[in-house]
Amino acid sequence: MEKIAVFPGSFDPITKGHESVIKRALPLFDRIVVAMGxxxxxxxxxxxxxxxEWLHQIFEGEPKIEVREYSQLTVDFCKEIGAKYLLRGLRNSLDFNYEKNIAHMNQAMEPDIETIFILTTPDLAAINASIVREIYKNKGNIQQFIPQKINIPQP
Incomplete structure (x- = not known):
């Protein structure tokens, strides 16, 4: 049976932290579906x-990564595509507490779906999409916080 993981997110925008967690998880799974919800x-x-488009650009050429969009509950999307794992990145204890509660709710709805947490690397732990958006809105340069394959021009 193929080991499929779903890495869900809104990716507004995708950050180097997201990219790192997904790529570092590749050896653990046969396929990772980067799912924009x-x-x-x-x-x-x-x-x-x-x-x-950014997600496709970043993971282009990586045969084990598929980019998809979904609009239902994440666990329902997992069932639909046969994924038994949810993949999440953790930067700090606040992330852990937030993600743990979601993982418990998902487990209550779908006991067969396991959530796997991967810690971000220390150099990327401060990167947060909300903060990146604020920098962007205030005309700051965000290139150092987003994957190299994409270019978001300053507003």
Whole structure:
């Protein structure tokens, strides 16, 4: 049976931290689906089409990574594609507490889906998409915080 993991997120924008966690998890799975979902509590800065394009650019040429979009509950998307694992990155204890609660709720809804946590590397631990958005909105240069394969011009 193929080991499929889903790395869900809104990727507004994708950061070097996201990219690092996904690439470092590759040896653990047969396939990782980078899944751009809809968070009803977020007001997105970058359009959905742009975020999907960036994901495709970053993971182009990596046969074990697939980029998909979804709009249902993450566990339902996992069931739909046969994924038994959710992959999440952790920067700090705040992330852990937040992600642990989501993992427990997902486990209650779908006991067969396991959440796997991977720590970010220390050099990327401070990068946060919310902070990157604020830097961008205030006309700061965000290139050092996002993957090299994408270029987001300053506003």
């Amino acid at each position: 809809v968070n009803t509590t977020k007001n997105y800065l970058f359009p959905k089409e742009q975020r999907l």
